[in-house]
Amino acid sequence: MSAIGWQVLDVVNAIVLTYFALLNSFYLLTTLAAFTSLRVHARRLKALDIKDLFSAAGVPAVTVIVPTHNEELNCVEVTTALLQLTYPRYEVIIANDGSVDATMARLQEAFDLVAVPRAPTAAIPTAEVSGEFQSRTDPRLWVIDKVNGGKSDAINAALNVCRTPLFGVVDSDSLLERDALERVVRPFIVDASTIASGGIIRIVNGCKVENGKVTDIRLPRNLLARFQVLEYLRAFLAGRVGWSVLNASLIISGAFGVFRRSIVVDAGGFDRQTVGEDMELVVRLHRYCRDKDIPYRIYFVPDPVAWTACPETLLTFGRQRARWQRGLMESLWKHRSMLGNPGYGRIGMVAYPYFVLLEALGPVIEFLGYSGFLIAVLSHRASTLYIVAFLMLAVVFGTTLSVASVALEELVFRRYQRSRDLLRLFVLAVLENVGYRQITTYWRMHGVVSYFCGGKAWGRVERTRFRTQKAA
Amino acid sequence: MITTAAAVQPNWMLFGVVLCTVLLFAAALAMAAYTMYLRLVNQRTAERWRDLERTWEPALAKILSGHYSPGTALNGVRRRDRLRFVDFLLRYATGLPGDDQAILVRTASGFLKDVAHSISYVDNEAYAHSIHALGTLGLETFKAEIVTALDHHSPLVNLVAARALLRSGRRDSIEAVLRRPALFKNWSASFAASMLAAAGPEAVPLLRQILGDTTRPDWLRTAVAEALIDRNDGAAADIAVEVLQEAKDSELVIATLRLLERTGNAGHTPVVRQRCDSPDFAIRANAVSTLAALGSSSDLHQLRRHFDDPSGWVAIRAAWAMKEQSGDEVLRNLATSHHPRANLALQVLSEQTS
Numbered sequence: 001m002s003a004i005g006w007q008v009l010d011v012v013n014a015i016v017l018t019y020f021a022l023l024n025s026f027y028l029l030t031t032l033a034a035f036t037s038l039r040v041h042a043r044r045l046k047a048l049d050i051k052d053l054f055s056a057a058g059v060p061a062v063t064v065i066v067p068t069h070n071e072e073l074n075c076v077e078v079t080t081a082l083l084q085l086t087y088p089r090y091e092v093i094i095a096n097d098g099s100v101d102a103t104m105a106r107l108q109e110a111f112d113l114v115a116v117p118r119a120p121t122a123a124i125p126t127a128e129v130s131g132e133f134q135s136r137t138d139p140r141l142w143v144i145d146k147v148n149g150g151k152s153d154a155i156n157a158a159l160n161v162c163r164t165p166l167f168g169v170v171d172s173d174s175l176l177e178r179d180a181l182e183r184v185v186r187p188f189i190v191d192a193s194t195i196a197s198g199g200i201i202r203i204v205n206g207c208k209v210e211n212g213k214v215t216d217i218r219l220p221r222n223l224l225a226r227f228q229v230l231e232y233l234r235a236f237l238a239g240r241v242g243w244s245v246l247n248a249s250l251i252i253s254g255a256f257g258v259f260r261r262s263i264v265v266d267a268g269g270f271d272r273q274t275v276g277e278d279m280e281l282v283v284r285l286h287r288y289c290r291d292k293d294i295p296y297r298i299y300f301v302p303d304p305v306a307w308t309a310c311p312e313t314l315l316t317f318g319r320q321r322a323r324w325q326r327g328l329m330e331s332l333w334k335h336r337s338m339l340g341n342p343g344y345g346r347i348g349m350v351a352y353p354y355f356v357l358l359e360a361l362g363p364v365i366e367f368l369g370y371s372g373f374l375i376a377v378l379s380h381r382a383s384t385l386y387i388v389a390f391l392m393l394a395v396v397f398g399t400t401l402s403v404a405s406v407a408l409e410e411l412v413f414r415r416y417q418r419s420r421d422l423l424r425l426f427v428l429a430v431l432e433n434v435g436y437r438q439i440t441t442y443w444r445m446h447g448v449v450s451y452f453c454g455g456k457a458w459g460r461v462e463r464t465r466f467r468t469q470k471a472a
Numbered sequence: 473m474i475t476t477a478a479a480v481q482p483n484w485m486l487f488g489v490v491l492c493t494v495l496l497f498a499a500a501l502a503m504a505a506y507t508m509y510l511r512l513v514n515q516r517t518a519e520r521w522r523d524l525e526r527t528w529e530p531a532l533a534k535i536l537s538g539h540y541s542p543g544t545a546l547n548g549v550r551r552r553d554r555l556r557f558v559d560f561l562l563r564y565a566t567g568l569p570g571d572d573q574a575i576l577v578r579t580a581s582g583f584l585k586d587v588a589h590s591i592s593y594v595d596n597e598a599y600a601h602s603i604h605a606l607g608t609l610g611l612e613t614f615k616a617e618i619v620t621a622l623d624h625h626s627p628l629v630n631l632v633a634a635r636a637l638l639r640s641g642r643r644d645s646i647e648a649v650l651r652r653p654a655l656f657k658n659w660s661a662s663f664a665a666s667m668l669a670a671a672g673p674e675a676v677p678l679l680r681q682i683l684g685d686t687t688r689p690d691w692l693r694t695a696v697a698e699a700l701i702d703r704n705d706g707a708a709a710d711i712a713v714e715v716l717q718e719a720k721d722s723e724l725v726i727a728t729l730r731l732l733e734r735t736g737n738a739g740h741t742p743v744v745r746q747r748c749d750s751p752d753f754a755i756r757a758n759a760v761s762t763l764a765a766l767g768s769s770s771d772l773h774q775l776r777r778h779f780d781d782p783s784g785w786v787a788i789r790a791a792w793a794m795k796e797q798s799g800d801e802v803l804r805n806l807a808t809s810h811h812p813r814a815n816l817a818l819q820v821l822s823e824q825t826s
Binding site: 040043044046059060114116117118119120121134136139163189190191192385386389390392393396397399400403404406407410411414419422423426429 | 485486489490492493496497499500503504506507508510511514515595596597598600601627628631659661662663666784785787788791813815816818819822823824
């Protein structure tokens with residue numbers, strides 16, 4: 001290689017080092033913030049009786065919207081679980097987005113649906129709605145049958161007939177805990193400026209599900225799923241809590257979030273052009289409220305739980321991660337005027353730059369880092385000692401952050417009752433640095449390439465049935 | 473960077489990297505060890521509490537049934553378990569009928585001094601938890617501490633203290649809260665209303681007074697109106713009419729309309745009809761609902777007019793109102809016509825309610 005080539009390599013390595021330092025510093029900062037916040041939160045729950053808060057009349061009515069596509073395996077179980085929530089005032093709208101399997105037939109049979117028109121309360125453009133149905137066995141349940149238009153389109157179709165002040169979006173493969181809605185709505189009750197609130201997503205793979213309720217929480221047997229359990233703990237307990245403490249949340253998970261209906265409708269509903277509709281909406285809400293000087297808060301509440309199945313095959317996992325990366329980039333590009341813009345406060349000056357430089361460009365930089373490292377090793381240009389030392393630092397740093405997330409989990413929630421599951425999580429915290437992270441980077445890079453090549457598809461999603469036991 | 477630095481100052485950088493690695497490794501090990509230790513401690517503690525509660529539950533049942541006196545509880549609980557015993561009693565505190573509640577409070581009385589002594593004014597959550605315990609189980613004895621908590625800087629502490637005082641139903645306790653209207657400002661109107669409604673019948677005259685007092689802030693009068701709805705206070709209807717005649721704030725007007733809907737009568741409909749033509753669609757919608765509740769079939773004509781309202785929210789209320797006023801025939805005609813809202817009429821006719 002020429003001298004210029006080596007200089008380029010040095011510059012690339014410098015960028016990679018800087019990225020590594022910045023990324024892990026942010027993770028460390030959010031983890032530390034999360035430690036303090038979660039301890040306070042756990043004690044706060046002890047001071048307040050949730051049921052007591054809701055015992056008097058006055059809780060806002062909520063519409064739970066479930067966008068559904070080809071969910072014949074789980075749709076009845078998920079819907080049954082949603083109708084058993086302890087929240088006093090809510091209804092459920094299943095938005096069947098052009099399923100080609102037996103989803104509609106299963107719902108029809110299980111809930112005795114009858115055609116009842118539903119008057120619109122908003123006019124967000126959507127694909128054609130072919131029918132509206134209400135359940136005769138539980139009038140709180142409505143089903144909208146529509147032509148396929150995508151997840152955002154399905155949510156918007158339900159939003160167009162939503163008549164409650166709040167609405168929640170729950171993924172069709174998620175199981176909400178019975179009191180999850182009460183907990184996630186809490187910020188709306190105690191803080192009138194709340195416009196959105198999100199809960200935590202946990203992996204249901206390997207757990208026992210009985211009558212729509214997760215009864216025995218275990219780590220999955222599948223290794224890929226186990227890594228994702230750890231990753232979700234890190235992402236939610238350390239990441240989302242930390243960003244919420246900094247009042248700079250850019251994401252509420254599309255699997256479980258509650259929003260103020262009027263604000264979302266005024267902001268235009270969910271964007272049909274992006275696969276990252278959850279992040280795009282939250283970023284747009286920040287922008288909309290700041291542009292219009294509307295006082296607002298967005299909360300992440302760590303105790304309400306939605307259980308969701310994660311991919312157990314590399315291909316499905318890869319498609320999911322590529323899609324998430326694409327969605328991230330689409331959302332960030334769409335609102336790029338917020339980047340570094342002091343008019344948007346911490347969102348523009350801290351959160352946005354972080355997501356652009358460290359999350360969106362992250363896979364590119366990591367990819368360059370691995371390539372640069374390989375070149376340095378093969379050309380004997382780099383000192384072996386330095387390479388080993390740097391690799392050790394990278395592995396140990398990543399391990400430490402993951403161990404911290406497991407510690408947070410044990411400190412506050414203690415969902416994994418088996419001590420061996422805890423030990424397994426520690427082992428996974430080490431192992432994920434050798435293989436899992438690299439696979440994730442590869443698929444995220446796939447997402448980056450797909451974004452620049454104009455990819456739009458979701459890809460085929462495999463569904464597995466919840467491991468259900470009938471009640472004794 | 474690695475390659476260039478290696479040629480210039482190899483030792484410092486390498487030293488830094490190794491030092492960071494070692495420190496982080498030590499931190500990871502320490503956290504993992506602490507987590508496992510915490511797991512063991514939590515498991516043992518949970519087992520201990522389970523065993524303790526297995527002995528407390530039958531003892532409490534015997535106290536509540538009168539076989540033991542409440543004072544005997546103090547002898548059976550070790551000093552180090554007293555705060556835990558109070559938490560145990562708190563679990564039952566809101567679910568018991570009146571007499572049992574009084575016995576529970578007497579049972580707790582010997583332990584509450586420990587709670588009061590353990591109050592931490594620095595730790596907001598711990599303070600709120602102590603106030604929650606004192607307010608639920610010992611309001612009479614520790615009222616001064618709870619009123620003091622109303623002025624603490626933590627909104628959580630204020631909330632817990634206010635709830636305890638309001639729930640007591642005693643006039644002096646309620647006045648202590650209402651003298652601090654700023655407490656309510658950040659809460660949603662419905663939450664503030666539920667807090668005020670929990671104050672019980674003793675508070676109702678005070679609430680009526682606030683509702684009719686035009687010098688009070690509109691947001692407070694709105695919360696009060698909502699609370700009076702929860703209390704089903706019939707005597708507030710005449711005050712609501714006076715408020716409707718002068719109020720300009722839309723939230724206050726809406727809350728007052730809803731109050732009339734719950735507590736008013738046919739004599740109150742003239743002022744409601746005036747609000748049916750408000751420029752604010754939310755007021756029109758609520759006025760239509762109130763007219764449905766208070767009016768008669770002679771209002772069908774007006775309700776039919778509101779079915780054509782530019783706002784879909786008003787239209788749906790008008791449709792529901794017509795159904796309530798035995799206007800099925802009108803709705804059927806609309807449903808089978810070419811009216812742009814024919815579907816709405818059909819929905820209201822077909823919809824089942826839970």
